[in-house]
Amino acid sequence: MAKVLAPTTLHFFMVLLISILVYSEANCCPSREIKITVFLQQFTGGPNATTAAVAGIPSRPRDTFQFGTIFVADAGITEGININSPQVGRGQGIYATSSLDGLNGHNVFSFVFTNRRYNGSTSEFQGRGYSQGVRVSELSVVEGTGAFRFVEGYATFATVLQRPSINYTVDRVDITLRQY
Numbered sequence: 187m188a189k190v191l192a193p194t195t196l197h198f199f200m201v202l203l204i205s206i207l208v209y210s211e212a213n214c215c216p217s218r219e220i221k222i223t224v225f226l227q228q229f230t231g232g233p234n235a236t237t238a239a240v241a242g243i244p245s246r247p248r249d250t251f252q253f254g255t256i257f258v259a260d261a262g263i264t265e266g267i268n269i270n271s272p273q274v275g276r277g278q279g280i281y282a283t284s285s286l287d288g289l290n291g292h293n294v295f296s297f298v299f300t301n302r303r304y305n306g307s308t309s310e311f312q313g314r315g316y317s318q319g320v321r322v323s324e325l326s327v328v329e330g331t332g333a334f335r336f337v338e339g340y341a342t343f344a345t346v347l348q349r350p351s352i353n354y355t356v357d358r359v360d361i362t363l364r365q366y
């Protein structure tokens with residue numbers, strides 16, 4: 187009798203265990219995709235400058251193409267390409283020219299949202315930023331706060347408007363996030 191019961195009982199528990207695993211997989215933590223497109227309004231110099239070089243190698247120029255230059259930036263983020271379109275937040279953080287040949291940078295910054303939907307929430311960007319001659323760069327989104335807790339994803343930064351005479355550049359930023 188025991189010989190017959192044992193496998194049946196074992197079988198019952200295995201089915202139960204598998205059901206629990208399948209159930210948890212289906213119900214725990216579905217990921218949600220979030221897509222956001224915004225425009226980053228940057229002035230690299232002049233009275234409206236949104237970027238400041240704050241450190242660098244002594245006696246070397248503090249510019250984007252010089253290894254070791256560190257910038258702090260605080261640029262407006264708008265809904266549309268026009269600088270007068272509704273403001274949705276600010277991009278604030280640190281940029282460093284991190285390759286010896288001056289061709290690449292490393293970025294660590296936050297998008298601090300102030301629009302109604304994401305007010306007070308942030309998304310955190312990190313990775314290789316500017317690459318000389320590359321018009322679209324891709325960065326990791328490593329985390330977030332508020333509405334963006336437990337997100338991860340990536341964002342592309344494409345230069346869509348440039349007015350060198352006033353040091354003005356607009357990047358279109360397409361953000362794709364998964365939230366767990």
Ligand SMILES: *[C@@H]1O[C@H](CO)[C@@H](O)[C@H](O)[C@H]1NC(C)=O
Nearest residue numbers: 230231232233234351352353
């Ligand atoms: C552009 O930036 C340069 C370097 O910071 C500055 O000398 C110049 O006045 C700026 N031009 C305008 C129009 O803001």
Ligand SMILES: *[C@@H]1O[C@H](CO)[C@@H](O)[C@H](O)[C@H]1NC(C)=O
Nearest residue numbers: 299300301302303304305306
């Ligand atoms: C965002 O939150 C701040 C502080 O809580 C509040 O003053 C502001 O009016 C809010 N903005 C929007 C667009 O809801």
Ligand SMILES: *[C@@H]1O[C@H](CO)[C@@H](O)[C@H](O)[C@H]1NC(C)=O
Nearest residue numbers: 229232233234269352353354
């Ligand atoms: C500064 O920004 C304002 C818009 O906020 C713009 O009208 C003005 O032309 C800008 N000035 C320069 C020198 O970039």
